[in-house]
Amino acid sequence: MYQYDAHDQALVDQRVDQFRDQVARRLSGDLTEDQFKPLRLMNGLYLQLHAYMLRVAVPYGTLSGDQMRVLAHIARRYDRGYGHFTTRQNIQYNWIKLEEAPDILADMARVQMHAIQTSGNCIRNVTADPWAGVAPDEIEDPRVTAEILRQWSTLHPEFSFLPRKFKIAITGAPNDRAAVKVHDIGLRMHRDPDSGEAGYEVIVGGGLGRTPVIGKTIRRFLPKDHLLSYLEAIMRVYNAHGRRDNIYKARIKILVDALGIDAFRDQVEAEWQALKDGPLTVPAETYAAIRARFALPPYDEGLTGSVSTLRLDEAADPALARWIRANVAPHRVPGYGIVNVSLKAPGQIPGDATASQMERIADLADRYSLGEVRVTKDQNLVLPHVRLDDLPALWRALDAADLASPNVGLVSDIIACPGLDYCSLANARSIPLAQALSERFADMARAQDIGELHINISGCINACAHHHVGHIGILGVDQKGKELYQITLGGRSDDNATLGKVVGPAVPADRAVELIAGFVDTYLAIRHPGERFIDTVARTGTAPFKETLHAAA
Amino acid sequence: MPLLETGRRVRDRWTHLSDTDAPPDEAAPVTVSLARLTAERDALLARPGDLGVRLPNAAAVADLVGLLDGDTNRLGLIVLTFPAFKDGRAYTQARQLRETHGYRGSLRATGDVLRDQFFFMARCGIDAVEVDLPESAAEAAWRSALDEVRSVYQPAADGRTPIDVLRRHTAPGREVAA
Amino acid sequence: MARKLRPDAPRVVTANRLRDGVVVYRTAAGAWSPALDDAHVVASTEAEEGLLRACTADVADCLVVGLDVIEVQIDAHGAIAPISQREAIRAVGPSIALPQDRAFAPLAAPA
Numbered sequence: 001m002y003q004y005d006a007h008d009q010a011l012v013d014q015r016v017d018q019f020r021d022q023v024a025r026r027l028s029g030d031l032t033e034d035q036f037k038p039l040r041l042m043n044g045l046y047l048q049l050h051a052y053m054l055r056v057a058v059p060y061g062t063l064s065g066d067q068m069r070v071l072a073h074i075a076r077r078y079d080r081g082y083g084h085f086t087t088r089q090n091i092q093y094n095w096i097k098l099e100e101a102p103d104i105l106a107d108m109a110r111v112q113m114h115a116i117q118t119s120g121n122c123i124r125n126v127t128a129d130p131w132a133g134v135a136p137d138e139i140e141d142p143r144v145t146a147e148i149l150r151q152w153s154t155l156h157p158e159f160s161f162l163p164r165k166f167k168i169a170i171t172g173a174p175n176d177r178a179a180v181k182v183h184d185i186g187l188r189m190h191r192d193p194d195s196g197e198a199g200y201e202v203i204v205g206g207g208l209g210r211t212p213v214i215g216k217t218i219r220r221f222l223p224k225d226h227l228l229s230y231l232e233a234i235m236r237v238y239n240a241h242g243r244r245d246n247i248y249k250a251r252i253k254i255l256v257d258a259l260g261i262d263a264f265r266d267q268v269e270a271e272w273q274a275l276k277d278g279p280l281t282v283p284a285e286t287y288a289a290i291r292a293r294f295a296l297p298p299y300d301e302g303l304t305g306s307v308s309t310l311r312l313d314e315a316a317d318p319a320l321a322r323w324i325r326a327n328v329a330p331h332r333v334p335g336y337g338i339v340n341v342s343l344k345a346p347g348q349i350p351g352d353a354t355a356s357q358m359e360r361i362a363d364l365a366d367r368y369s370l371g372e373v374r375v376t377k378d379q380n381l382v383l384p385h386v387r388l389d390d391l392p393a394l395w396r397a398l399d400a401a402d403l404a405s406p407n408v409g410l411v412s413d414i415i416a417c418p419g420l421d422y423c424s425l426a427n428a429r430s431i432p433l434a435q436a437l438s439e440r441f442a443d444m445a446r447a448q449d450i451g452e453l454h455i456n457i458s459g460c461i462n463a464c465a466h467h468h469v470g471h472i473g474i475l476g477v478d479q480k481g482k483e484l485y486q487i488t489l490g491g492r493s494d495d496n497a498t499l500g501k502v503v504g505p506a507v508p509a510d511r512a513v514e515l516i517a518g519f520v521d522t523y524l525a526i527r528h529p530g531e532r533f534i535d536t537v538a539r540t541g542t543a544p545f546k547e548t549l550h551a552a553a
Numbered sequence: 554m555p556l557l558e559t560g561r562r563v564r565d566r567w568t569h570l571s572d573t574d575a576p577p578d579e580a581a582p583v584t585v586s587l588a589r590l591t592a593e594r595d596a597l598l599a600r601p602g603d604l605g606v607r608l609p610n611a612a613a614v615a616d617l618v619g620l621l622d623g624d625t626n627r628l629g630l631i632v633l634t635f636p637a638f639k640d641g642r643a644y645t646q647a648r649q650l651r652e653t654h655g656y657r658g659s660l661r662a663t664g665d666v667l668r669d670q671f672f673f674m675a676r677c678g679i680d681a682v683e684v685d686l687p688e689s690a691a692e693a694a695w696r697s698a699l700d701e702v703r704s705v706y707q708p709a710a711d712g713r714t715p716i717d718v719l720r721r722h723t724a725p726g727r728e729v730a731a
Numbered sequence: 732m733a734r735k736l737r738p739d740a741p742r743v744v745t746a747n748r749l750r751d752g753v754v755v756y757r758t759a760a761g762a763w764s765p766a767l768d769d770a771h772v773v774a775s776t777e778a779e780e781g782l783l784r785a786c787t788a789d790v791a792d793c794l795v796v797g798l799d800v801i802e803v804q805i806d807a808h809g810a811i812a813p814i815s816q817r818e819a820i821r822a823v824g825p826s827i828a829l830p831q832d833r834a835f836a837p838l839a840a841p842a
Contacts, residue, residue, distance in 0.1 A: 007716040011704040018701040022669065027750060029793045038639060039669055047797060049821045051752035081832030097751035121639065151706040151716065157676030158648050158709070161641025239645045240613075274653040279708035279715075286717055354832040363838055393841075401835050420817060421825035431827050483816060 001062050002147050003293045004112045012109045019043050020102035044118030048424050052096040055118040060128035060146040061089030061375040065362040070111045072358035085351040089127050089375040121162045123153035127169045129177040130376040134384045136332045139189045140198050142172030144291045152228050159235050163242035164250035179493035181215045182206040184252045199223045205256030208463035212499050213253040216261045229280040233272035297370050303335020323406040341381040342405040346442035347435050350416040351379030360401040368394050411453040412441040419459030426459035428476025428483045433509045453533040469493035471534045473500040485512040490537040504549045518548040558681040560695040605630030610642040614649040625656035635664035644677045651678035651710035671698040678710030740802045743770035746795035754821050767811050767822045
């Protein structure tokens with residue numbers, strides 16, 4: 001994981017002092033709420049339904065055990081003993097006091113953490129593949145690039161008052177686990193077919209929210225040294241020309257769509273000519289220096305085997321075997337596995353973890369995972385470097401802390417935003433429906449038979465739970481005071497990113513549970529061998545599922 | 554409203570002409586709207602007095618540069634506009650003028666200019682601001698706002714050395730002052 | 732701000748306390764209480780405007796932010812309840828059981 005140097009630390013410390021002064025000026029009345037709001041948002045502090053909410057950045061989803069322990073400390077000392085891991089690989093606290101926010105930031109700064117640009121109309125926390133650095137299919141660790149982007153975007157003088165928020169995601173592997181096609185800018189690392197050199201495919205103008213759009217490729221291959229100058233050119237065109245008259249049309253996707261990708265590309269190219277080969281050039285030595293700061297303790301040598309060839313003793317320990325099958329993924333180093341830790345026990349609030357659970361994860365990371373934890377966009381955690389022979393002990397320790405649900409990527413691994421229980425933007429609650437569905441699908445053996453299936457529930461059109469790209473997407477709406485749920489089928493955020501299609505009218509929560517149970521039954525009845533839910537929907541369309549809709553009515 | 558130039562309170566030596574006002578005299582420094590500069594370009598550039606332009610934040614810097622035959626230094630002042638502090642278009646205009654087109658004259662921010670945006674403005678090459686602060690507080694506010702964050706990652710128009718460059722020229726292990 | 736209310740709808744003024752964000756309601760005595768039942772209920776546009784005017788000083792003095800008027804109903808026992816689900820959740824907290832932090836047995840020593 002990235003270790004700050006004195007420069008990184010100085011900036012974060014200075015930012016804490018700056019915010020402490022801003023809060024003091026607000027409390028004394030020197031700043032009005034209108035003036036203060038953008039300042040607090042640039043430090044991740046929202047005013048929500050019940051209190052202030054603080055969103056803490058987890059850059060590209062990577063944490064150390066020590067950092068996780070501080071997150072637990074914050075939950076206990078300043079909040080109500082828990083936190084919420086988000087779909088943007090961050091963590092949120094729901095019960096924060098404004099007057100304590102500077103102290104929280106100071107506590108975080110001591111372990112190289114901050115809340116800079118986790119909100120506001122600026123470049124937000126850069127997200128990445130949660131298996132970065134350990135996935136066998138990876139070309140390069142995308143976190144080196146993501147850290148370079150974090151530094152470049154931090155307090156950017158030109159891009160701190162953009163038309164709207166701006167999200168960048170990067171994947172270092174051909175299998176996209178970062179949803180790069182539904183971000184303002186998506187970067188996909190690949191190798192130039194001619195030279196073999198690693199670089200980026202640059203995708204622009206994707207996004208969900210009110211107007212979901214799949215991003216378009218603006219540049220097939222961008223050499224690594226041009227990363228910042230090219231992105232600065234994109235940002236500059238957006239800052240100058242993005243709409244500012246209508247908040248719902250202010251994202252870059254609207255500009256790209258209005259101009260057309262070719263005209264947009266021409267403008268970016270024109271701007272890039274002024275920036276290319278200038279001071280924003282990222283020399284190879286910078287990549288190397290940043291990569292060196294990610295140095296991990298060494299893996300144990302001489303180990304063999306992979307989780308995919310691991311012999312599981314089903315009879316002796318069926319629960320352990322089931323957990324390994326569902327939650328442990330192959331690692332690039334022989335003898336190691338990637339352990340996905342589910343925050344989705346049946347009935348649990350998706351993504352929530354108590355302070356004690358965070359501490360348990362931190363301790364297990366230190367003991368079994370070279371001191372490292374990841375946060376995923378699916379609101380789960382990852383212990384990325386676990387020896388295969390440690391799996392049984394790790395599993396027992398996780399299980400004792402309600403952290404061993406064998407359901408990662410399965411039907412009960414439901415992604416849900418905080419919804420109307422916490423969020424001032426929401427129209428409907430998300431959490432109670434997620435709880436009802438995860439309890440409905442609590443049978444883990446059956447869930448494994450159903451296989452990979454992503455259910456995403458957003459409490460409003462802002463789509464924080466990415467419902468458009470859920471295999472089953474659910475959008476909460478308020479129709480004349482009634483809390484209803486609109487269901488979509490067939491969405492996905494992988495390499496074949498697709499937006500789901502609406503099936504039927506919006507329904508109350510209990511009816512939504514019945515319909516989704518019916519959709520799953522339909523899938524089980526019509527699937528071909530080896531076909532996942534999403535493959536079946538892709539093959540058949542929504543028609544057979546709509547029959548379920550009528551049959552169940 | 555106080556006018557600060559590089560943090561010092563000064564009297565405005567410029568006369569800001571409407572589109573119909575005549576200049577007070579040939580030598581007086583005047584600013585005009587971009588529309589008037591476009592319409593009366595030759596006459597305005599031929600005056601011996603210093604010329605400035607008030608640039609709407611929706612205007613393309615490239616158009617202004619074209620109007621000046623590529624030489625932005627024919628102007629002594631460019632007035633940028635922040636209709637609301639959240640409208641950040643003028644930051645891009647400032648950097649394009651300074652870094653792409655080599656403009657060396659004064660860049661002045663007007664409109665909804667707040668103390669907590671000074672840092673970003675100064676980094677983009679803005680050296681003067683009309684600021685809605687009491688006279689006595691203005692200079693102190695400017696100085697303290699620029700002093701809060703001293704470590705920067707980006708190369709920009711203010712000449713600060715970005716962290717990456719510092720790293721490349723600092724011996725490994727040598728500490729920097731916070 | 733909430734949508735326009737019926738002219739005679741019962742209503743209260745709510746806000747968040749600036750320093751800690753706690754949801755509060757305007758009382759008849761001109762104070763702020765976290766309990767909705769303490770709120771001063773008015774039932775006309777004129778009374779609402781008067782109530783809001785009285786609150787503006789507290790906004791300027793940085794006691795509260797996010798001033799809003801919400802419609803309520805009053806039951807036979809005099810208990811006040813918001814009409815909208817959003818305000819009901821604001822008044823009483825999330826509709827779900829919150830996670831309870833409980834300590835786990837210490838980890839066994841490594842094998």
